[in-house]
Amino acid sequence: MPQGFHRRALLRGSLAGTVGLGAAAASAAPALPRLESTFSVKTHRLTQLAQFNAHGMSWTVDEDQTRREGAIVFTSDKGAFSLSKRPEAVFDDITPAYLGLALKDICQADADLLADKLLAHGDDPDPDEVRRAAPPAGWNFTRESLWWRMPWTTFVGTTQQGDTMPVFPNGRTRTFRPEHVFPELSGDDNVKRRWEGLLGGWLPAVHKIIETSPTRHYDLLVFADVTATDKLVVQTWHRTIQYDHGKPVKTAFGYSYAPFPPRRVEPTAEAFYEGLLTFAGDWQARLKDQAKLNIPDAALSDMVSHAFAKELMVRPQGVYPKYGVIDRDYFGSEYDGFQDTFTSSVYANLEWGRFDQAKAVLINYFENFVFDDGQINMRGPEVAQFGLTLSLLARYLRYTGDTATLKRFAGKIENTAAILTELHDVALRKPAGDAGFGLLDGWSESDACLHLDPSVWWKPYWNNSAFAVRGWRDIAAVWAVITPDKAGQAADWKSRADTLQAQLIKTLRAHIRHDLTPPYVAILAGATLTHRQAMVESARTKSGNEQGWAHRAYAELLHADVLPDDLAQTVINAVRGHGGTAIGVLANFGPPSDDSRDQLGFISYGYAQQLLRSDRIEEYLLFLHSHRYHSHTPGTWVAGEVTGITGGLPLFCIPAQLTIPKLVRWALVFEASDEDTLWLGRAVPRQWFASEQPITITGAPTRWGPVDLHLQRQGLTLTGDVRLSGETWPSDLRLRLRVPKNMRLAAVTVNGKKAVVEGEDVVIRPQGGPLRIQARLRKG
Known part of the structure; x- marks a missing residue:
C-alpha cells in the first residue's frame, strides 16, 4: 500500500485545500449515528479493520468478511451499531424469461399479459414472481443505446453540494478509477456479473460486488464526504477489496482523485472508516423526522428512506429543485421550475412527516418559480398541476398548521387559482354543441410547448378539469384561514368546482366507446381513435397528435378523485385493457412495438391511488411491487422516468424516486378526499x-x-x-x-x-x- 495518511492530519496541513476538505470536520459537526444496539454486537468472529478516535470516543471497526452480505460494525465504549449490506443481482438469470410469455406478444397485446398472469390466482401478487416477470433495469444496455448520455448507473452526493457524482458499472466516478490498482476492473463489459446495494439498508453509500471469475470477486464501497465544503464539487471516499476463494487478499482506499505523491497519497484505513462513521451519522440525522416504519419487507421500508436521501442529494443545498442529475437532460436549469418536481416533493414529504423539508421546498418554489400573476418560471405550464398545487397547499396547512407561510404567498396562491378560473370562463363561452363545452383547454404536458405547433395539444383534456375541481375545492376549504379578508372567494371556487365536476362527468359518460371491449375512454372529448391507433397514425404521417402523453391525462384524471366510482372503474379498465399498463404500472404510451412496453415511473402514482380507492387491492400491490422491481435499478434503486422491460438503462428523475414513499404510506394510512x-x-x-x-x-x-x-x-x-x-x-x-x-x-x-x-x-x-x-x- 502506498504511503498512507490520516484524514485529520490533512485538515491541519497544507493539503486541506488540495483535497477540498477545509475545516469541515470541525465546523459541520455531523451527528453521531444512532446506536442500533448496545453492547450486543458480537465481534469475535469478525475481522478488525481499524481503530480511531472520533466524536469524543474511541472506535473499533470490524467486518464480517466471511460472506458477501457481511456487516460493518462500529464499536465504542458507549455501544455499537452495524451497517448492513443487501446486494441485489444486476444481471439477468431469470428463467423462464417473461414468465414463459413471448416478448412480442407482451408488447403488442392490448391486454397487460404479464399483469394478467401475476393476478390469475386471485390472491396478492407474489413479490418475487413480480421481480421475475422481466429482466432487471439497467442490465442490458449498450453504450450506443444511450445516445448522448454517459453510461452511469447510480450516483452519490451530499446535501450541501450543488451537484452529484455519477458512479459507473465498475465503480469508477468522473474523478477516481479503482482499476488503477485493480486493472481487472477495466471496462464496463468486464463487470457484467455484479450485485449492487446500499450500505446500512438505505444510506446513499454504493456497495458493489463484481465477480470476474468463479474464484475471484471485488467488493467496492463509494460514498460522498459529508464534511466537504465545496460549492459544487462532490468529494468521494472509495474502498476496493479483492477476494480470492472467498478470502480478502488486497485492499485499497481512495479519496476523490488518483494519488499524486508525495503531496496526495492514498488515505489510511482509519481515515476511510472515520469518514464512513461521520457519513452514517450525518444521514441518519437528516432523516430523523421521518415517520417511523417497521414492516416485514425491510427492503421496501429502506426504499422509502432512501428516496428522501436521494432527494436531498439531487437538490442543491438540499432545497433547490432539479428534475434529474448529471446529464443536461435533466439537470439543466430549463427543468428547474417543472411543476411535477415541486408537487411530488411536497406530497411525499408531507405524507411522511418531513414538514421542514416540505416547507423549504414550498418557500423556494414560490419565491423563485411562481410569478406574482401565478404563472410559473418554466416553459410549458401544465394545467392540471396548477390544481394539484392548490390541493397540496391545503394539505400542507392541514398537516402543519403553518398559516404564516401560506399568508406570505397568498397573492400568488390566489392568482394560481385565477389561472384556472380564467380558463373556466373561456370554457363556458364555447358553443353548447362543442364536444369540450365547459371543460378547460390547455396543455396537459409541458413538452407540448416545444413542438412546432403547440396548439395541437391546447385541448380540453379530462385531467385539466379534474384537477381544477380538486384544487379549487381543497383550497376553498382553508382559504378563510389564509386570507380572512378575502374569504368570499372560496364560495366562487366551490361553485365552480361543482359546476365543472358535473360537466366533466356528463361529458365523459357521453364519450365512452361501448363498441370496444372493454369500453374505451379517450383522453379528451371528441377523439375518435384509441390512443394506440392515434399514435400509429401520428408515426405514419410524422405529425403531432392530440393524444400524445395520454398516460398523463389518465393518471391525473384518476388522481384528482372527482369521478364516481363506477366511472373511475371504467377508466381503469379502459387503460388496462387497451395497452395502457406494463406489468401493472401505468405505461408510457406509444405506438405498439414488437420489443417495447415501457413503465411510466413518475406521475403514474395517481393511477395507483385510484386502484386503492376502488378497492382493487391486488392490482395496487402489483403496481407497488412492479414499480419497485422494474422502475428501479436493483440494489441502488435509481428510479427511471420511463423504464423498459428489456433491461435497458432508464433516465433518472426524482419524481419517480418519490413514488414508492407515497405507495407505502397509502397502503398503511390513507385519507378519503371529501369524506371524513x-x-x-x-x-x-x-x-x-x-x-x-x-x-x-x-x-x-x-x-x-x-x-x-x-x-x-x-x-x-x-x-x-x-x-x-x-x-x-x-x-x-x-x-x-x-x-x-x-x-x-x-x-x-x-x-x-x-x-x-x-x-x-x-x-x-x-x-x-x-x-x-x-x-x-x-x-x-
Missing part, C-alpha cells in the same frame, strides 16, 4: 400478516393529527394498536385486517367491546384515547 374517513391497513399485503412480524408506522400525519398503527399476528390471534394524537377524530375510521387467505376473522373487539366488522374492515366509531384491537382468527 381515514383508512388504516387498507392495502397491507397478506404476506406481511403471514410472516407474524410487526407491521408498524408511527407518526404518520393526517388532517386529524399524527396516527400510530401497530399490527401483528401470532397464530390465530391478531392484535392491533391505534393512536391518534390530534384533537379531532374522523367520523369514519376503518381498519382493514387482510389476513392470509386461509384464515377468517372470527371475533374482533376494540378496547374490549365487540366491534362492527364489514368483511375484513373493522369500523371504529369516533372516540378518544388509544385503541386496542384484538381479533380471533379461524382457519378456512
Whole structure:
C-alpha cells in the first residue's frame, strides 16, 4: 500500500485545500449515528479493520468478511451499531424469461399479459414472481443505446453540494478509477456479473460486488464526504477489496482523485472508516423526522428512506429543485421550475412527516418559480398541476398548521387559482354543441410547448378539469384561514368546482366507446381513435397528435378523485385493457412495438391511488411491487422516468424516486378526499400478516393529527394498536385486517367491546384515547 495518511492530519496541513476538505470536520459537526444496539454486537468472529478516535470516543471497526452480505460494525465504549449490506443481482438469470410469455406478444397485446398472469390466482401478487416477470433495469444496455448520455448507473452526493457524482458499472466516478490498482476492473463489459446495494439498508453509500471469475470477486464501497465544503464539487471516499476463494487478499482506499505523491497519497484505513462513521451519522440525522416504519419487507421500508436521501442529494443545498442529475437532460436549469418536481416533493414529504423539508421546498418554489400573476418560471405550464398545487397547499396547512407561510404567498396562491378560473370562463363561452363545452383547454404536458405547433395539444383534456375541481375545492376549504379578508372567494371556487365536476362527468359518460371491449375512454372529448391507433397514425404521417402523453391525462384524471366510482372503474379498465399498463404500472404510451412496453415511473402514482380507492387491492400491490422491481435499478434503486422491460438503462428523475414513499404510506394510512374517513391497513399485503412480524408506522400525519398503527399476528390471534394524537377524530375510521387467505376473522373487539366488522374492515366509531384491537382468527 502506498504511503498512507490520516484524514485529520490533512485538515491541519497544507493539503486541506488540495483535497477540498477545509475545516469541515470541525465546523459541520455531523451527528453521531444512532446506536442500533448496545453492547450486543458480537465481534469475535469478525475481522478488525481499524481503530480511531472520533466524536469524543474511541472506535473499533470490524467486518464480517466471511460472506458477501457481511456487516460493518462500529464499536465504542458507549455501544455499537452495524451497517448492513443487501446486494441485489444486476444481471439477468431469470428463467423462464417473461414468465414463459413471448416478448412480442407482451408488447403488442392490448391486454397487460404479464399483469394478467401475476393476478390469475386471485390472491396478492407474489413479490418475487413480480421481480421475475422481466429482466432487471439497467442490465442490458449498450453504450450506443444511450445516445448522448454517459453510461452511469447510480450516483452519490451530499446535501450541501450543488451537484452529484455519477458512479459507473465498475465503480469508477468522473474523478477516481479503482482499476488503477485493480486493472481487472477495466471496462464496463468486464463487470457484467455484479450485485449492487446500499450500505446500512438505505444510506446513499454504493456497495458493489463484481465477480470476474468463479474464484475471484471485488467488493467496492463509494460514498460522498459529508464534511466537504465545496460549492459544487462532490468529494468521494472509495474502498476496493479483492477476494480470492472467498478470502480478502488486497485492499485499497481512495479519496476523490488518483494519488499524486508525495503531496496526495492514498488515505489510511482509519481515515476511510472515520469518514464512513461521520457519513452514517450525518444521514441518519437528516432523516430523523421521518415517520417511523417497521414492516416485514425491510427492503421496501429502506426504499422509502432512501428516496428522501436521494432527494436531498439531487437538490442543491438540499432545497433547490432539479428534475434529474448529471446529464443536461435533466439537470439543466430549463427543468428547474417543472411543476411535477415541486408537487411530488411536497406530497411525499408531507405524507411522511418531513414538514421542514416540505416547507423549504414550498418557500423556494414560490419565491423563485411562481410569478406574482401565478404563472410559473418554466416553459410549458401544465394545467392540471396548477390544481394539484392548490390541493397540496391545503394539505400542507392541514398537516402543519403553518398559516404564516401560506399568508406570505397568498397573492400568488390566489392568482394560481385565477389561472384556472380564467380558463373556466373561456370554457363556458364555447358553443353548447362543442364536444369540450365547459371543460378547460390547455396543455396537459409541458413538452407540448416545444413542438412546432403547440396548439395541437391546447385541448380540453379530462385531467385539466379534474384537477381544477380538486384544487379549487381543497383550497376553498382553508382559504378563510389564509386570507380572512378575502374569504368570499372560496364560495366562487366551490361553485365552480361543482359546476365543472358535473360537466366533466356528463361529458365523459357521453364519450365512452361501448363498441370496444372493454369500453374505451379517450383522453379528451371528441377523439375518435384509441390512443394506440392515434399514435400509429401520428408515426405514419410524422405529425403531432392530440393524444400524445395520454398516460398523463389518465393518471391525473384518476388522481384528482372527482369521478364516481363506477366511472373511475371504467377508466381503469379502459387503460388496462387497451395497452395502457406494463406489468401493472401505468405505461408510457406509444405506438405498439414488437420489443417495447415501457413503465411510466413518475406521475403514474395517481393511477395507483385510484386502484386503492376502488378497492382493487391486488392490482395496487402489483403496481407497488412492479414499480419497485422494474422502475428501479436493483440494489441502488435509481428510479427511471420511463423504464423498459428489456433491461435497458432508464433516465433518472426524482419524481419517480418519490413514488414508492407515497405507495407505502397509502397502503398503511390513507385519507378519503371529501369524506371524513381515514383508512388504516387498507392495502397491507397478506404476506406481511403471514410472516407474524410487526407491521408498524408511527407518526404518520393526517388532517386529524399524527396516527400510530401497530399490527401483528401470532397464530390465530391478531392484535392491533391505534393512536391518534390530534384533537379531532374522523367520523369514519376503518381498519382493514387482510389476513392470509386461509384464515377468517372470527371475533374482533376494540378496547374490549365487540366491534362492527364489514368483511375484513373493522369500523371504529369516533372516540378518544388509544385503541386496542384484538381479533380471533379461524382457519378456512
